[in-house]
Amino acid sequence: MTGQAxxxxxxxxxxxxxxxxxxxxxxxxxxxxxxxxWAILSVLDRSEGPMSLASLARAMMVSKQNMxxxxxxxxxxxxxxxxxxxxxLRSSRVxxxxxxxxxxxxxxxxxxxxxxxxxxDLSERDLAAAAxxxxxxxxxxx
Numbered sequence: 001m002t003g004q005a006x007x008x009x010x011x012x013x014x015x016x017x018x019x020x021x022x023x024x025x026x027x028x029x030x031x032x033x034x035x036x037x038w039a040i041l042s043v044l045d046r047s048e049g050p051m052s053l054a055s056l057a058r059a060m061m062v063s064k065q066n067m068x069x070x071x072x073x074x075x076x077x078x079x080x081x082x083x084x085x086x087x088x089l090r091s092s093r094v095x096x097x098x099x100x101x102x103x104x105x106x107x108x109x110x111x112x113x114x115x116x117x118x119x120x121d122l123s124e125r126d127l128a129a130a131a132x133x134x135x136x137x138x139x140x141x142x
Contacts, residue, residue: 027110031103040070041079045104050093052085079103
């Protein structure tokens with residue numbers, strides 16, 4: 001692959017990420033949740049228990065410092081809370097609050113409907129191939 005083609009791929013992925021964020025925002029607007037906050041809440045919802053900030057940052061592929069700021073906002077909104085980690089006093093664990101869980105349950109149907117509509121006229125095969133390619137690129141860059 002030439003340098004130009006790689007730049008086109010990267011530019012396209014960035015443009016797609018920007019479009020997804022912009023188009024998804026109205027789904028969460030009434031609940032005052034951003035698409036990025038939804039992603040964090042979803043990771044917490046799928047976890048089997050409290051998560052460290054470091055593991056949450058890794059799951060979101062952001063720095064721990066960035067995650068600390070995002071968590072502060074989620075705490076202000078009452079969607080998540082931090083508690084000291086009894087096994088590591090330098091660390092804290094993050095959990096969803098009742099309000100956070102209720103918000104996920106409330107927004108999930110609209111999100112699922114939006115996500116299904118996103119595929120629109122694309123075949124399942126094309127969507128699966130795109131998902132596989134995205135996963136491979138994420139693995140390569142991780």
